[in-house]
Amino acid sequence: MSTFLFQAFVYLTAAVIAVPVAKRLGLGSVLGYLIAGIVIGPLIGLVGAETRDIQHFAEFGVVMMLFLVGLELEPRSLWAMRHRLIGLGGLQVGMTTTAIGAAAFAMGQPWSVALAIGLVFSLSSTAIVLQTLNEKGLMKSDGGQAGFSVLLFQDIAVIPMLALIPLLALPELVELLSHSADHAGGHGEQISLIDGLPGWQVAIVTLLAVATVVVGGHYLSRPLFRFIATAKLREVFTAAALLLVIGIALLMTLVGLSPALGTFLAGVVLANSEFRHELESDIDPFKGLLLGLFFITVGAGINFVALIDGFGTIIALTLGLMLVKGLVLLSLSFVFKLGGSDRWLFALGLAQAGEFGFVLLSFTVQNGVIPQAVSETLLLVVALSMLLTPLVFICFDRLILPRINARQSREADMIDEKGTVIIAGTGRFGQIVNRMLRGNGYETVVLDLSAETVSLMSVFGIKAFYGDASRPDLLHAAGLAEARMLVVAIDDKERTVEIVKHARRDRPDIHIVARAHDRTQVYSLYAAGANDIIRETFDSAVRAGRSALEGFGIHPYEAEKIATAFVAGDQRMIRDMADAYDPDILPHENQEWVKKAREYSEATGVAMAGVRNPDRSAIDRAWMPPGKRPEEEPG
Amino acid sequence: MRKVLVLFAHPAHRHSVVNNAMGKVAQGLDNVTFADLYGEYPRMKIDIDREQVRLAEHDALVFQFPLMWYSTPSILKEWQDLVLEYGYAYGEGGDRLKDMPFLPVVSAGGPQTAYHPDGFNNFDLRTFLAPLEQTANLCKMRFMPPFVLFGALKAPGDTRLETHLGAYRDLLIALRDETFDFDKTSEMDELAHDRLPIRKGARR
Numbered sequence: 098m099s100t101f102l103f104q105a106f107v108y109l110t111a112a113v114i115a116v117p118v119a120k121r122l123g124l125g126s127v128l129g130y131l132i133a134g135i136v137i138g139p140l141i142g143l144v145g146a147e148t149r150d151i152q153h154f155a156e157f158g159v160v161m162m163l164f165l166v167g168l169e170l171e172p173r174s175l176w177a178m179r180h181r182l183i184g185l186g187g188l189q190v191g192m193t194t195t196a197i198g199a200a201a202f203a204m205g206q207p208w209s210v211a212l213a214i215g216l217v218f219s220l221s222s223t224a225i226v227l228q229t230l231n232e233k234g235l236m237k238s239d240g241g242q243a244g245f246s247v248l249l250f251q252d253i254a255v256i257p258m259l260a261l262i263p264l265l266a267l268p269e270l271v272e273l274l275s276h277s278a279d280h281a282g283g284h285g286e287q288i289s290l291i292d293g294l295p296g297w298q299v300a301i302v303t304l305l306a307v308a309t310v311v312v313g314g315h316y317l318s319r320p321l322f323r324f325i326a327t328a329k330l331r332e333v334f335t336a337a338a339l340l341l342v343i344g345i346a347l348l349m350t351l352v353g354l355s356p357a358l359g360t361f362l363a364g365v366v367l368a369n370s371e372f373r374h375e376l377e378s379d380i381d382p383f384k385g386l387l388l389g390l391f392f393i394t395v396g397a398g399i400n401f402v403a404l405i406d407g408f409g410t411i412i413a414l415t416l417g418l419m420l421v422k423g424l425v426l427l428s429l430s431f432v433f434k435l436g437g438s439d440r441w442l443f444a445l446g447l448a449q450a451g452e453f454g455f456v457l458l459s460f461t462v463q464n465g466v467i468p469q470a471v472s473e474t475l476l477l478v479v480a481l482s483m484l485l486t487p488l489v490f491i492c493f494d495r496l497i498l499p500r501i502n503a504r505q506s507r508e509a510d511m512i513d514e515k516g517t518v519i520i521a522g523t524g525r526f527g528q529i530v531n532r533m534l535r536g537n538g539y540e541t542v543v544l545d546l547s548a549e550t551v552s553l554m555s556v557f558g559i560k561a562f563y564g565d566a567s568r569p570d571l572l573h574a575a576g577l578a579e580a581r582m583l584v585v586a587i588d589d590k591e592r593t594v595e596i597v598k599h600a601r602r603d604r605p606d607i608h609i610v611a612r613a614h615d616r617t618q619v620y621s622l623y624a625a626g627a628n629d630i631i632r633e634t635f636d637s638a639v640r641a642g643r644s645a646l647e648g649f650g651i652h653p654y655e656a657e658k659i660a661t662a663f664v665a666g667d668q669r670m671i672r673d674m675a676d677a678y679d680p681d682i683l684p685h686e687n688q689e690w691v692k693k694a695r696e697y698s699e700a701t702g703v704a705m706a707g708v709r710n711p712d713r714s715a716i717d718r719a720w721m722p723p724g725k726r727p728e729e730e731p732g
Numbered sequence: 733m734r735k736v737l738v739l740f741a742h743p744a745h746r747h748s749v750v751n752n753a754m755g756k757v758a759q760g761l762d763n764v765t766f767a768d769l770y771g772e773y774p775r776m777k778i779d780i781d782r783e784q785v786r787l788a789e790h791d792a793l794v795f796q797f798p799l800m801w802y803s804t805p806s807i808l809k810e811w812q813d814l815v816l817e818y819g820y821a822y823g824e825g826g827d828r829l830k831d832m833p834f835l836p837v838v839s840a841g842g843p844q845t846a847y848h849p850d851g852f853n854n855f856d857l858r859t860f861l862a863p864l865e866q867t868a869n870l871c872k873m874r875f876m877p878p879f880v881l882f883g884a885l886k887a888p889g890d891t892r893l894e895t896h897l898g899a900y901r902d903l904l905i906a907l908r909d910e911t912f913d914f915d916k917t918s919e920m921d922e923l924a925h926d927r928l929p930i931r932k933g934a935r936r
Contacts, residue, residue, distance in 0.1 A: 652745045653774035720744035720800075722885055723841055 107144060111137045112389050125232055127225050128487035130389050134396020135484075144397050152394035156452060158387025159224050160346050161380050163252070163357040166227065166245070167364020168377055169236075175365050178246055185243060185433050186250020189447075192425045193219040200421065206471075209265040213466045214475065216258050217458055218418055222451035223248045223357070224388055225486050230446070233490075234565055234589075237546055240439030243430075244446050252357050255453050262457070263464045270465030299353075306352040310345055310359055314366035322372045338379040391452065399480050403473055411474060415481045419489075423448040438501045445489045445497075449482040498568075518542070519575050520584045521566035521596055523550055526612050526633060527586030531559065542575045546587070567592040569599050577603060585611040588633070594621050601626030619671055620678035639664055658716045670697050734791035734833075736764045736908050741797045741805040743770055749888045750839045750881060750896075751798055757901050758796070763908055765790065769807045776810055783815040787829065792907050793873070795864070796837040798884065802853070802860040812867060821871045833907060833914075834873040836864055837900070839884035847882070858921050874914060879903055879923040899925035906930040 111133035119129025137143045198215030202208055226244055227236070235241040294302065318341070325337045342360050349359035367376065404411055427444040435443055458476055461467040467475070518534055520527050523545045534541050543554065543561040554561035566572060566587065577583070577600060585596050597611050611627035613619045622630045639660050646656040674697070677690040684690055738758045742751045758766040767786070773779075787793070797804050819826045838857070846852040847860075858865070861878055868875035879900065887893040903923065906912040916929035923929075 652771060654743060654770035655746065657774035720747060722747050724885070725747075 104144065104147070107137055108390060108393055111393060116389070125229055125487050125490065126389070127228055127232075127392055128484075130392030131396040131484050131487070134393035135399060136396075137393070138397025139399055139401040148394040148397045152391060152398065152455070155387050155391035155394055156456075157346070158384050158389075158391050159452065160357045160360050161342055161384035162224065162227055162388060163249075164342050164360035164364040165377060165380060165384060166236075167361040167366075168368050170365050171368045172365055178242070181243055181246040181433065182250055185429060186247045186254075188429055188432075189247045189425060190219045190251060190254050192429070193422055196421050196425060197418065200417070207267065209267060210467055210471065213262055213265050213461050216262070217454050217461070217475065217479075218422070218450050220251045220255070220451045220453045220457070221248060221422070221447040222449050222483050222486065223252065224391055224452055225449065225483055226446050228388055229487065229490050233494075234546060234592075235442060238439060238442065240435055240442035240446070243433065243435055243439070243443050247426075247447060249358075249361065251451070251453070252355050252361075255457070256353065256355055258457065259460065262461055262466055265461075266465045267468075270468060273465070303352050303354060306348050306354065307359075307362065309348065310363050311366055314363045318367060319372070322375075326372075326375075334375065335379045338376050339383065341376075342380060395452070395480055395483055398476075399484070400473070400477060404477055404481075407474060407477075411477050411481060414474070414478045415485065418450065418478060419448040419482055419485065438498055441493060441497045441501070445493050446486075448489065449486040450479040451483070454479040517581045518584060519544065519566075519572070519577065519580045519582070520586055521572075522546075522585065522587030522612075523554060523561060524586070524588060526588070527584065528554075530584050530586055530610075535559070542580075544571065544575055565592075567595045567599075569603075572596070572600065572603075577607075580604075580607060582608045582610065585609065585627070587612070588614070590614050590618055593618070594625050597622055597625040597627045616671065617684065620675050620684075621680055623675040624678060624680040635667075655716070658719060662716055733763065734908055734910060735789065736761075736792045736794060736904060737786065737790035738764060738766045738794040738796050738837075738904075739769055739808065739811065740766060741769045741795070741808045741811075743805050743807070745770075748798070750884045750893060751796065753893065753897055754796060754837070754839075754900050757897050758794075758904060761901070761904055761908070764904055769811060770805075773807065776807060778807075778811055778814050780814050780817070783811065784817075784820060784828075787815070790832075792833040792835070793829075794835045794837055794904070794907075797839075799838050799840045799857075799860070802855075804864070816867065816871060827872060830872040832873045833876055833912075834864075834868040834871075835876040835903075835907065836861055836878040838878050839881045841885045842882065844880075844882040856921065876912075876914070877917050877920045877923050881924075895925045899928060902930060903928060 112130060115133035115136070116126050116129035119132065120126060134148075138145075138148060194212070194215035196215075197218045198208075198211045201211035201214045206214065226248060230236045230238075230241045230244065236245070322334075322337065325334055328334075341363065345359045345363050346356035349356045423444050426447055427440070430440040430443050455476065458467070458472050458479070462469055462472050518539055518541045520531050520534075520541050520543045523531060523543045527543065527545070531541050531543055541559075543559060544566045545554075545561060546565055550561070562575065566575075566585070567589075583596075583600050585593050585600075587593055587596075593611055593613070597609055600607060600609055608629075609627045610629040610631065611622045611625075613622055613630050613632045615632065619630050619632060642663070643656045643660040646659060647653055651659075674690065674693055677687065677693050678684065679687055679690070682690075684694075740751070740755055740758075742748050745752065755766060755768070758764055765786075769778075795804065795808055797808055803809070816822065816829075817826070818824075821829050838861070840847065840857065842853060847855065847857040849855065853860075857878065857880060865875050881887060881892070881896045883892075887896065903912070906928070911931045913929040913931050917923075920927060920929070
């Protein structure tokens, strides 16, 4: 017990210290975890050999991550991805395997070993890439989607690889293994539903399992979740969500399919379900922790002694590997028409070897395909390439993106319209603003993070550009320097504030209309310098309230007056509170703000207690016949 | 028979006794359309096309309103500003309302004696309604003397309200059934329960 507590303590401490520091330095969480692992493992030796076991456990984070990715992806979007999934993914795995295999063969490895090495290195790290893309908000970008297609294909490809690799066994290694097999026996015993079944039955069982996931996910999950939700116990719902993921992973393992693939499929099936967000928020913390643990173990598992012994070779091999993988991806990006920054994101992002590399390497050693000594070196190459990936992403951010964006604005090709209005975000909110402005003759430049939305808008002849508007360079490329107005219509709270701050700093004279998520954000946006701050649901909520009043038989004009008075009162309060708000002090620590908040909540309480609501006086006074006073009126 | 359109404007139903009761009278009559403008356009966004279609479907127009600051409530002014377009109600080709009877139905807070050159309000009620009268003239409508309830705030207390409601009913029916005697209105300043030029028996 105390060992377990100590280990948990060490891992958590490392993560809690390293990750925020790495984030603050702009290195991303993945590199933070990896560094934390290196520190507690090879550097100060707090954790040792058990990391390998923990790693197998932590790999489940990848399964959860694919479930979450599936939840974000409706069946329709998956179907739309099919060409990329099979074409791009298949070509990537095939070409990389060939290129790496040929290189290994040229370095004097037997063809079977060379092929196995090629297969191992054709895979990329789903964990690192997806985590980083999510963190950077690039998941929905064209490059991100292409990368995801390839990763998904790789996940599927692992299964035939596991079937193929034993066929590549070297006779002398098998001989060696059979001697030691006795004392290692009983270790790899696994339950399976398909052992000893003829091929056609295997196919039927496999199809049945997939059908269970799809049909069950579609028809059974909703009543089941609804039933669980009625218990109103959050932890039970969390347990059910975990059960779902683990159950599907188990089922897939039993029939010899990839658990990640199975949960991904389940996620897609549930993407339209009303429980999607609940599932997401339940699974997300587990995924985050497990992935973090996984990254730590990768860092901790690096054998520094071996690394230093063969330092030159290993570095050369790692860089060579990433170069070859990157070149293959780059050539594919031309075939599949990925342009601009998407091309580089795709080529650099997937250039590492992945966590399945660890699995496959130990599998090859077990089956006598690759000699132990070679696999030690290869393990280091896999780990090192994963370690380098966050650095590659930083290069992408700092070196490549600015250059591409600079070129874009100079060529005036990507963003060839310097509109008088920049609209950041064209979801349900921005689209309406855009239509109103365009319909009345104002030129707009529209930025959005969803490649799908952007291409859809382009179909309708609207100038729309893909990109993260919180990146200053993109705002400039869109013409921030000349624009007369900026409408920030994205739904990401932090980014909205970032964009407003940046635009205000850059252009003290520009008119900024900003979409606020809630009341608190109104204060931050006010402090950030937005001119007009529009709460995204406030007006519709007021209209709903007005409809409700009309439903009670209140005259529409009276209901309108009430709504107007309510809006005025609320805006007065917000303005008053915004003056007291200080973005550098947490609201509840801001004495003046708290005092005002309390005053207002008391006023509401008084109104609810039956004393005349101050909002009502304007209504009651209106069109009062001569000789009467508001007090005489009933209610 | 005419179809009568009553455009009613009162911004504060909660304070209205007389006009609400009059509204009930109008609503209870066949071939009389009663339209609460503040109810239909609580945000004052009057639909011009819809209003012009509605006018075309009727043969007589009534404005029913309480006198506010010696004029109509604002939505009735808005209605005139928007609906009575050039080329539709007046000007070149603007003859759609030609010969349509136009009747203002007014409730006034002050007593009749106040609406006199020597009275508290210094002018006759007809003088205050001159803009409506000239608007009707420009649109070639047949302006009728206003049907007025003076001292409306105090009317609910005595029998005057009941009498007024009965007279309003008779007036609308006469307008509808074409038994209203337009010829006798030239010498009348106002219509009231005791001054209603209605011919006996249907003309048709």
